[in-house]
Amino acid sequence: MTPFPRPKKKIGRDWLIFFLIFIATIIVLWIFPQKKQTVIHISWRYFLEMIIILPAIMVIIGLFTTWIPKEMIKKYLGKASGIKGFGLSLLLGALPTGPLYIAFPIAVALRQKGARIANIVIFLSAWACIKIPQEMVELQFLGLKFMGSRLILTIILITIMALFIELIIERVEKRKNDLPA
Amino acid sequence: MKWTTIFINLFALVCFFISYGKDKSKTKLALKVSLKSFLRILPLILIIVVFIGLMLAFLSPAEISKIAGQKSGFKGVLIFAFLGTILHIPSLVSFPLAASLLRSGASLTAIAAFITTLTMIGIVTLPLEIKELGQKIALLRNGLSFIVALAIALIIGVVL
Numbered sequence: 038m039t040p041f042p043r044p045k046k047k048i049g050r051d052w053l054i055f056f057l058i059f060i061a062t063i064i065v066l067w068i069f070p071q072k073k074q075t076v077i078h079i080s081w082r083y084f085l086e087m088i089i090i091l092p093a094i095m096v097i098i099g100l101f102t103t104w105i106p107k108e109m110i111k112k113y114l115g116k117a118s119g120i121k122g123f124g125l126s127l128l129l130g131a132l133p134t135g136p137l138y139i140a141f142p143i144a145v146a147l148r149q150k151g152a153r154i155a156n157i158v159i160f161l162s163a164w165a166c167i168k169i170p171q172e173m174v175e176l177q178f179l180g181l182k183f184m185g186s187r188l189i190l191t192i193i194l195i196t197i198m199a200l201f202i203e204l205i206i207e208r209v210e211k212r213k214n215d216l217p218a
Numbered sequence: 219m220k221w222t223t224i225f226i227n228l229f230a231l232v233c234f235f236i237s238y239g240k241d242k243s244k245t246k247l248a249l250k251v252s253l254k255s256f257l258r259i260l261p262l263i264l265i266i267v268v269f270i271g272l273m274l275a276f277l278s279p280a281e282i283s284k285i286a287g288q289k290s291g292f293k294g295v296l297i298f299a300f301l302g303t304i305l306h307i308p309s310l311v312s313f314p315l316a317a318s319l320l321r322s323g324a325s326l327t328a329i330a331a332f333i334t335t336l337t338m339i340g341i342v343t344l345p346l347e348i349k350e351l352g353q354k355i356a357l358l359r360n361g362l363s364f365i366v367a368l369a370i371a372l373i374i375g376v377v378l
Contacts, residue, residue, distance in 0.1 A: 051261035055268075062268055072275045080271030083314050087263055089223050091256065093230035094310070099252030100233050103244055137343050141350040148351070157351075158359055166337035171309045173229075175333075177222045178317035182378055187330055190370045191338075198366050202358045209354070 090177050094170045101133045101169070110134065111143055114160060115150055123196055126156045130163025133170045140164040154206055158199035166191060259310060266311045270318045283323030290328070295375075298328040299368055302335030309337045327375030334367035 066073045110129050130140070144157045167188065175184040237245045286294050307315070316329045339360050340347065347356040 048258055048261070051258075051265070055261045055265045058265055058268055062272060065272065069276075075275040076268075076271040078271075079274050079318075080267045083270050083318065084263070084267045087267070087314055089219075090226045091259070091263070092252075093227045095252040095256040095259075096230040096234055096249065098255050099248040099250070100237050100245070102251050103248035104237065137340055138346055141343075141347060145350050154355065158355065161351075161359065162338060162363070165340065166309075166334065168309070171313075171337070173222075173226050174310050174313045177220070177226060178313040179320065179329075181222075183326070183330070183374070186374055186377055187334070187370060190373055191334070191366075194366045194369060195338075195363075198359075198362045202355065202362065205358065206354055 086177070090174065094173060097173070098133045098170050102135065105132055105134055107134070107139070107143060111146060114143070114147055114156070115152065118153070122153065122156050123159055123199075126160040127163045127167065127192060130160045130165075131167040131169055133168050137161075137165050154203040155196075155199040158202050159195060162195040162199070166195075259308065262308060262311045263314075266307075266315055270315060274318060274322055277322075279323040282319060286319060286324035286328040288325050290325070294325065295328050295331050295368070295371060299331040299335045299364065299371070302332040302367070303339050303364065304341055305336060306342050307336060309333075312336055325375065326378050327371045330374040331367055331371035334370050335364060338363040338367055 062076070066076060110132070113125060114129050116125075140161055144161055147160075148154075148157055172184060172188060175187070234245070237248060283289060286298060290297075312333060316333055320326070320329045341360075344356060344360060347360070
């Protein structure tokens with residue numbers, strides 16, 4: 038299981054990019070020595086702010102990924118209906134269980150089983166942007182007010198968007214059926 | 219130390235002890251996943267902190283404010299929403315970047331737009347989404363998400 042969309046090849050590439058940026062930074066600071074103190078100070082401060090929560094975030098991701106397999110999400114989401122279904126789609130989407138492309142096959146299977154389009158859109162959107170570890174890092178760096186209001190607004194607006202998309206798709210499909218063959 | 223730091227670490231600790239009490243071997247497996255994820259994200263974190271250091275050392279708050287602050291107006295918000303759409307930065311590392319911009323002159327609206335489009339819209343995964351879910355759902359979801367992100371950003375700008 039891979040909580041990040043980073044195949045092995047890409048990790049090597051990420052380290053290479055870091056290495057190149059690091060060398061470029063050394064050259065830049067050699068040209069502008071008066072900026073050296075500031076760059077080191079700022080980078081170090083942000084590194085500390087991140088590293089102090091990163092192991093915890095990774096433990097949370099690891100535990101959730103192991104305890105909540107894909108099949109479980111599929112099972113619960115299949116039962117979702119009505120307002121409760123919206124809530125369940127949101128919650129299941131928000132569990133830290135992997136990158137967005139893992140969610141597509143789950144969504145397809147649900148669609149074939151006859152799940153509501155609105156539920157599927159809510160599930161996908163929640164999976165994309167309301168992950169629990171992500172909310173925690175947002176809390177750390179941007180504060181409770183920012184994180185909280187963005188979360189509440191996101192929940193309200195993706196629900197409205199999901200209902201709107203459902204309406205459009207059902208209209209289009211109905212019109213198709215009404216047309217004489 | 220910030221209360222958020224303590225809260226996040228406590229939450230992880232509680233989760234860990236519950237898991238360990240229930241199933242030792244499963245918890246070990248989970249920690250392996252954690253370690254792998256950590257090693258995966260580490261180079262990206264190092265890249266972003268060096269980038270933040272350079273950006274803040276060479277751009278003054280006045281200059282950042284001109285691009286992304288109140289003065290930039292709706293155009294600045296649109297630029298950041300668009301950047302969030304096309305850039306492919308993992309959300310976990312986007313928050314320190316967002317915070318650094320915000321602390322040195324960027325507006326709440328621009329930063330909220332950037333984070334929201336970054337997470338909600340997946341240009342890189344769009345072809346796969348179209349293939350699996352069909353053009354209609356995929357294009358409607360990603361297209362409307364851009365408008366939703368702008369709405370979220372504008373409301374946050376007004377409320378906070």
